[in-house]
Amino acid sequence: MALVEIRDVYKSFARDAEKVEVFTGLTMDIEKGSFTALMGPSGSGKSTLLNLVAGLDKPTSGKVSVNGQVVSAMSPAQLANWRAEHVGFVFQSFNLLPVLTAYQNVELPLLLTRLSKRERDERIKLALEVVGLSDRMGHYPRQLSGGQEQRVSIARAIVADPTLVLLDEPTGQLDAKSSQEVLTLLGRLNDEFGKTILIVTHDPQAAARAKKTLHLEKGEFVEQAGAAR
Amino acid sequence: MKFFSLLKANLFRSRKRTFLTIASVALALFLFASLRTVVTTIAAAAQFGSARRLVVTNSTGFVLPLPVAYANRLEAMEGIGTVTWANWFGGKYGDNKRFFGQFAVDPESYLAMYPEMSVPADQKEAFFRDRSGALIGKRLLDVFGWKVGQSITLQGTIFPGDWTFTISGVYTPTDAVINDDMMLFHWEYLDEKIGRPGIAGWYIFEIDRPEDAARISKAVDDQFRSSPAPTKTGTEQAFNASFATMWGNISLLMNTIGMAVVFAILLVTANAMMMSARERTREIAVLKTIGFSDRRLFTLVMAEAGLVTMIGAVLGLGGAKLLYKGTNFNAAGFLPGFDVTTSTLLIGSGIALALMLASGIAPALRAARLPVVTALRSVE
Numbered sequence: 001m002a003l004v005e006i007r008d009v010y011k012s013f014a015r016d017a018e019k020v021e022v023f024t025g026l027t028m029d030i031e032k033g034s035f036t037a038l039m040g041p042s043g044s045g046k047s048t049l050l051n052l053v054a055g056l057d058k059p060t061s062g063k064v065s066v067n068g069q070v071v072s073a074m075s076p077a078q079l080a081n082w083r084a085e086h087v088g089f090v091f092q093s094f095n096l097l098p099v100l101t102a103y104q105n106v107e108l109p110l111l112l113t114r115l116s117k118r119e120r121d122e123r124i125k126l127a128l129e130v131v132g133l134s135d136r137m138g139h140y141p142r143q144l145s146g147g148q149e150q151r152v153s154i155a156r157a158i159v160a161d162p163t164l165v166l167l168d169e170p171t172g173q174l175d176a177k178s179s180q181e182v183l184t185l186l187g188r189l190n191d192e193f194g195k196t197i198l199i200v201t202h203d204p205q206a207a208a209r210a211k212k213t214l215h216l217e218k219g220e221f222v223e224q225a226g227a228a229r
Numbered sequence: 230m231k232f233f234s235l236l237k238a239n240l241f242r243s244r245k246r247t248f249l250t251i252a253s254v255a256l257a258l259f260l261f262a263s264l265r266t267v268v269t270t271i272a273a274a275a276q277f278g279s280a281r282r283l284v285v286t287n288s289t290g291f292v293l294p295l296p297v298a299y300a301n302r303l304e305a306m307e308g309i310g311t312v313t314w315a316n317w318f319g320g321k322y323g324d325n326k327r328f329f330g331q332f333a334v335d336p337e338s339y340l341a342m343y344p345e346m347s348v349p350a351d352q353k354e355a356f357f358r359d360r361s362g363a364l365i366g367k368r369l370l371d372v373f374g375w376k377v378g379q380s381i382t383l384q385g386t387i388f389p390g391d392w393t394f395t396i397s398g399v400y401t402p403t404d405a406v407i408n409d410d411m412m413l414f415h416w417e418y419l420d421e422k423i424g425r426p427g428i429a430g431w432y433i434f435e436i437d438r439p440e441d442a443a444r445i446s447k448a449v450d451d452q453f454r455s456s457p458a459p460t461k462t463g464t465e466q467a468f469n470a471s472f473a474t475m476w477g478n479i480s481l482l483m484n485t486i487g488m489a490v491v492f493a494i495l496l497v498t499a500n501a502m503m504m505s506a507r508e509r510t511r512e513i514a515v516l517k518t519i520g521f522s523d524r525r526l527f528t529l530v531m532a533e534a535g536l537v538t539m540i541g542a543v544l545g546l547g548g549a550k551l552l553y554k555g556t557n558f559n560a561a562g563f564l565p566g567f568d569v570t571t572s573t574l575l576i577g578s579g580i581a582l583a584l585m586l587a588s589g590i591a592p593a594l595r596a597a598r599l600p601v602v603t604a605l606r607s608v609e
Binding site for chain 2: 051054056057076077080081082083084085087089091095097098099100104107108109111112117156
């Protein structure tokens with residue numbers, strides 16, 4: 001059984017008086033431990049698909065399941081708990097809280113757990129070590145470079161050991177060097193820590209790092225290619 | 230407690246705004262407590278008075294005098310115990326920047342009438358013995374830095390000339406509504422210096438049974454009805470209340486204007502707090518993505534509003550309580566010592582709670598109901 005199962009999903013939006021159909025019966029699977037890149041032009045439905053998998057949005061009809069749990073049928077309160085436990089999300093614009101240090105930003109998902117302060121501290125330090133920012137724990141986002149901010153954001157996404165790590169254009173605001181660092185880090189998370197990663201990207205280099213690339217156009221997969229890695 | 234760091238970080242996001250918001254809440258509640266304390270102090274002063282003490286004034290108005298000879302006739306009446314009398318002196322001391330009341334009294338009978346004025350026995354004796362002696366309220370002594378035994382000179386306004394007194398002793402009120410900002414001196418001294426006209430400003434006498442007050446008051450007024458100075462007799466409480474009614478409209482004015490000012494400040498404060506929460510739309514969406522539930526975000530925003538109002542309330546209400554208690558403020562002697570009452574503190578806390586709800590609920594609901602995808606899309 002796949003980790004993520006998307007079955008016959010329809011999703012539409014109302015834009016002014018017009019109804020925009022994003023997905024009309026989309027079906028797909030994401031295997032546990034996979035590293036999948038989702039590519040496609042703007043408006044193809046990449047981010048919408050990511051939001052559906054993250055439980056941030058609900059399909060108009062159809063079913064989204066993760067690890068056997070039907071995410072699309074959960075209440076908002078259930079979804080919040082489920083996200084806290086199973087999803088690590090990385091945004092294009094980092095979205096760190098500016099008033100918190102790197103350490104405190106990474107701690108946020110752990111505040112929703114029953115872990116003690118000492119356990120939280122261990123996890124935060126480990127996550128920051130994994131992303132190579134042990135020496136920047138006390139820095140505020142404004143004191144970090146874009147690449148460092150994104151790595152803190154990744155630390156925040158993995159600190160609670162989620163089932164899925166979802167990334168929406170994680171290299172979209174980074175220079176080439178920082179992009180490479182982030183992509184290398186994602187590769188390590190997948191290879192060494194077995195994290196299941198789904199990344200939405202326009203960047204062919206980022207997609208090349210994934211083990212599987214899916215191309216979306218107008219809400220449908222037009223091509224599937226296994227990566228050579 | 231583990232969310233406190235998040236709460237603190239949000240409060241310190243804009244230190245200046247948080248400080249000003251807390252200061253606004255504190256100021257509004259300080260104003261509220263002060264204005265209400267004026268009202269409660271006036272009300273307390275109006276209620277002061279023994280049910281066994283009756284006051285006799287000239288029926289035309291209490292500023293007109295009565296013959297001092299009425300004292301013997303009052304003492305002779307059935308049901309009347311101790312009788313005393315007093316005159317308003319109205320003198321000025323120094324540059325007259327600090328007003329205080331001076332009363333010419335019959336020392337023995339006056340202090341016997343007011344056991345609420347505590348005077349050390351030796352000082353009381355000294356006061357009785359010295360015809361130019363004066364008894365000074367504790368606060369007044371402190372204000373001017375006077376000492377027992379010192380001579381002070383007042384300039385008479387109603388009774389012109391320089392009037393020199395020797396401070397014989399100090400009285401301390403045992404009841405908070407007794408003014409500790411007065412000066413008492415011998416009525417004989419006044420009477421002698423102004424040519425013995427034999428006038429008293431008002432009489433105070435004691436009755437055995439409070440339930441006889443109406444009957445005895447009528448008997449007194451009947452006795453002097455046909456005299457050149459007819460009287461008006463009533464309980465001490467009614468006498469004090471008549472002064473309070475003079476403040477009545479001021480109380481209403483203070484209440485109305487004060488509450489309007491407080492309300493205006495609170496609206497500004499609520500607006501600042503709502504703006505602060507609105508600026509964090511993106512962060513709230515991010516927290517939701519991480520897994521913060523609607524209820525938790527609602528609680529966090531409310532807690533933030535609660536913390537700001539609580540700190541403001543403690544500073545404003547606690548500050549008023551400590552300030553008036555510590556300085557023994559009494560509006561330059563016009564009112565008994567200010568004390569912020571428990572009911573004022575409770576109402577003030579209620580206002581703070583209402584402010585917390587008014588300023589917190591809207592942003593808290595907004596945070597809880599924020600559609601995360603829409604919010605993220607608008608900022609991504």
